[in-house]
Amino acid sequence: MDLIAPLQGQDHPTVLLLGNYRPALTLARVLRRQGYKVICSVEGCDGGAEHCRYVDELWGHRPVGSDPNGFLADLKGFLRERPEIEVVYPVAEEFVRMFAEHEDRLPFGPVYAMTPPDLVKACLDKLGLMTLAVLNKVPTAPFEMVHSLSGFLQAVERVGLPLVIRPEKSTERIGGKKAVVCETMSDVQAVVHELANGMRNLLLQRKVEGRRHNLYFAAQNGEIVRYLHAVILRTDMPDGTGLAVEGETVEPDPELKDYATRLIKALGYTGVGCAQFLVNEHDGSVSFLEINPRIAGNHAVPEAAGLMLSTVAIALAQFPEKPVRSLEGKSGLRYVWTAGDLMGAKLAYLRGDVSAKESYRWLCHAISAAWRADVHMKWCWHDPLPGFFSLNEVLPSFRGLLRRARRWQSAKVEAWHGS
Structure with missing residues (x-):
């Protein structure tokens, strides 16, 4: 079972995406092609859904973080008004966390495309999860x-x-x-x-030296059914913390897959997620970081690699006992998040973390990586506007560049006259 039929057999079933940030774009593009009408909430850290051709409608609501009761009331009212909404898809962690904490208050009716609340809580309990890793002999710093x-x-x-x-x-x-x-x-x-x-x-x-390895997966009753191994090559922070901006998918490493398998079995995991490890390239030492019990920020990567997690998440939520076909994702894909890359260079320079020369090298690397990438987190040819607008928010305007050039030229002239 890979795809999911509409629950009520409607011609245009509707899905509500909660969290207007990078993965919502991928979800909208995938689910729209599967025949869903797509509504996306306006709240989110990245934006982009308002420019996406595959988003049919935007929904405004009270903020989930500062007013969870108000949000739940808004959600209940919206679902009452729109009975055609068959699937509610919490994308951003704020919504996943809130749904897990208020499971008994969620409106009855639609399928909630998320990992079961008890598993969400277990994974978000970082201390408990790391203790579980140690008990299952998974290396943990x-x-x-x-x-x-x-x-x-x-x-x-x-x-x-x-x-x-x-x-x-x-x-x-x-x-x-x-x-x-x-x-x-x-x-x-x-x-x-x-x-x-x-x-x-x-x-x-x-602290453990090494690169982050992301293991994207879908699991059913503690058994992995979809799997993809990706290595983060660069992040938006000079010290390697922060969010991934460049990476590549690789052939699965048996050792890391074994560690992930142990944790997923111990949790009895059903749903999609992403397990993270640090791996030292010099001595091969490994340290477990966390499991994110949701669609990942770079969700475009497992989709491009063929895992079809967008629809698998719905299928597992709707029919948790119906078997899902096992599959491993494609290796050799290079991926980038260019807007995040450029913003990282900009902020690092403004904070004084990197010099002007280092910032320039960073920018050149970001442009080169974008040119060579197989997968972009926001940009795609058949839906270009979200990518354009995200770059527009990062890059200075043409008029701003002219103003800076004139100031630089004036300063140069004054220095020449002063000499």
Whole structure:
């Protein structure tokens, strides 16, 4: 079972995508071609659905993060008004997390295309998941969860430097960063200063050198049925933390697949997800990071590789016991997220993380990678506007470039006259 028939046999069944960011574009393009009418929520960190030719309608609602009760009321009212909506697809983690926490309050009727709530909670419990990894002999760097500022420095001593600090909730940031690398106690003190503005639960883990490996999968009753191995080559942060902007799909590594298999079996996992590991290229050492129990940010990659996770997620939610055909994704695909790449270079330069020369090299690499890529996270020829508008938000306008050129020329003339 790969594709899913409309629940009520309608000519144009409708799916509601919740979370207007990168994966929503891929989902809209795939599901629209499967005959669905696509509605997408306006809330999201990336945007793009408003320009997508495969999105039929946008839906506005109260913010899920700051007003979950208001959002649930809006959702209930919207589904009551639109009975043709057969599938509700939480895309962004904020919606997945909220649906898992408020399962008993979700409106009855549509299929919710998501991993079962108990599994979502188990995967989002970073401490519990890492403990499960250790129990199943999956290599995991030393870690500790910190809940208060008073115990923070003691935990740093126990885990040891260098270390990586991440918020328990992946939607939160520390100083605008998804993760902070601390090489010295001075770095730790800088984090303490940042946390003085508001402490949140933090995961401390010993830093392991290496690249991130993403294992995209679909599983049924603890058994992997769809699988793809991808290696992240670069991220939007100079230190390798942050979001992937360039990568490639590779032949599955037996060792990593074995580790993922152990965890998925231990969880009794049903649904789609992405397991992440760090692998040191020099000595081959491995460290488990996390399992994201949802459609991944770079969802265009497993779709391009043939996993068909967009429809498999619906099928597993609708008929969890009906067998899904096993399949491994295509290796050798290069992928990029160009807007995120360019924004990463821009912000790194503005923060002082890279020099002007390094920023220029970064930009050149981003353009070269985009030219050579097989898969783009936002851009596609048959739906170009989301890609165009995302680049427009990152790049300076032509008029802005002219203003900068005139200022540079004026400064050059003044310097010449001054000499």
